[in-house]
Amino acid sequence: MSKLYIQNELPTEILIFIFKRVRFPKNLTLSCRRIAKLSNDPQVKAAWIIYQFGAAHSLFYAIKIGPSFLDVAVAQAIIAQGGILSRYFVQRLHMNFGSHDNKLIELKIAHGVGSSQLQKPQTIPWASDLPISVYIFLLKAASDKYKSDLCLKGNDMELFHFFTGGPQTIHYAPLVLAKNIDQIKDLILRFKFIPLPPKNPDNLPKNNNQENITPEEYPQKDGHENRRQLNVIARSILICKEIVNLWKEIGYYEICYDVNDLVMQGALLIMFPPQPSSRWSMPDIKIINARLTELIEVGFQLTYCVILDILLVFEKRLEQIGKILLESFAEIKHESVVNLLHHCLMETNNPKLNFKSQPVLNFMYKFLPDSPKSNLIDF
Structure with missing residues (x-):
């Protein structure tokens, strides 16, 4: 297939089909003007992010890629194409949104004020550089979807923890989970509760010694779910494996992988x-x-x-x-x-x-x- 044919005659649908299957499409866009133009189309961007990361995590990774990728039109297209706007995602977005005042952090460190863990972020925290227009759009979309039940200051991960018997031993937790099964179904099916994605194993600390793993912060600055929260999810599945089917029912097919x-x-x-x-x-x-x-x-x-x-x-x-x-x-x-x-x-x-x-x-x-x-x- 010649480059000229791709440039002039290959149907747009085929180009999009090819484009969204390429994990790192930069070189592809440099090789073909039509693909380069398509890559800036909000609908194509949405199709790419959903194909690469799944409907459940598409908005998370769109934010993680940054403002060069995500604007209001792209966010709108992601949701229109089936990207899942979960209540928990919006709660975490609200928790992370906005940048810190680095000067204030420096002064607090210099004067020994505040937490001993206080430090200037070495990387841009997840959602801190999200354009305010996108933030407002996502909040409005969530408000329209969940109305008075949005609970921006809530935390569906904590709710899930309690509903599934998290504070109980593994012997008593099944009784608590069975008692709360209707609330769990409501949390997943109605409020689309989905944990944020775990870190890619390639980015985890190289450490095989379980005893030396340092405690993880919550929420993590990179936005990913930490091990403690993922253990809440895993434990619930071990108690009631049918919960997996509830997640798959709403389009969270990556649950087993995560x-x-x-x-x-x-x-x-x-x-x-x-x-x-x-x-x-x-x-x-x-x-x-x-x-x-x-x-x-x-x-x-x-x-x-x-x-x-x-x-x-x-x-x-x-x-x-x-x-x-x-x-x-x-x-x-x-x-x-x-x-x-x-x-x-x-x-x-x-x-x-x-x-x-x-x-x-x-x-x-x-x-x-x-x-x-x-x-x-x-x-």
Whole structure:
């Protein structure tokens, strides 16, 4: 297909079809004047952001890209094309909107006034540079949608936390959730409650030591949901997996992707509690597989990266429960333990993981007596 044909004869619909599937379209716009012109069209921008990030997170990422991408026309097009304007999104937007007075921050730091955590932001916080015209448009759109129930000063994440038995232990939380199931349905189906997206794993701190993870602020300056809030979501799913279907019903199809690791880890932490009671007994492979399989059927995945994370979580208990975990994972993935471990060891070479847990590696090597360590991983 010649460049001249693309420039002059290829139907616009085909160009848009191609454009919205390109994750980083800058080079594409430089190569074709028609595509460059289309890329500035609000409808095309909306189609691109929804295709790339999903209807549930499209407005979040449109704001994150910045004012060069998002104006009122684009925001309007995103909503018109199915982008979800959730009440929680607007609550968080209202919480984050506007820039700080850096001079005031400097003076407070100099005089030791205020929180010890006070510091000038190194990057532009999410939504702080949003044009006020877009902010007003989104508030008005939300007001028209939710009317007197908008509750700008509310927090639907906290509501969800209480409705799903967050303050209760995992043994009593199901009773609270069952009692509040109608409110939970209302929160999701009517108010479109959707957590903001988690950070991309590529941007997370390179740290495999769970004990050294520093507490996360809320709300985070980058706008992403922090781990504590995502654990609220994951815990609710582990109690009542049907909640996933409620989110999918409103178009939040990324739910399984967003909390996949937390859900799969959480399922095993419930079966293998860190401090088991005297009445606890180790589940067998059949019980483990049944639980993980029902989560997989909903849409969660037992990837090799997830398996490595699970082994890390249980690092100090691998001698006790590691073998049954590996046998269960191998059975679910329909492969031998040896093949499973070879795949996991290949994942440890992924620079994005920065995997450096020698105890976990030593444990895996025990099941591969004929494999020289030097050939499997290289630090």
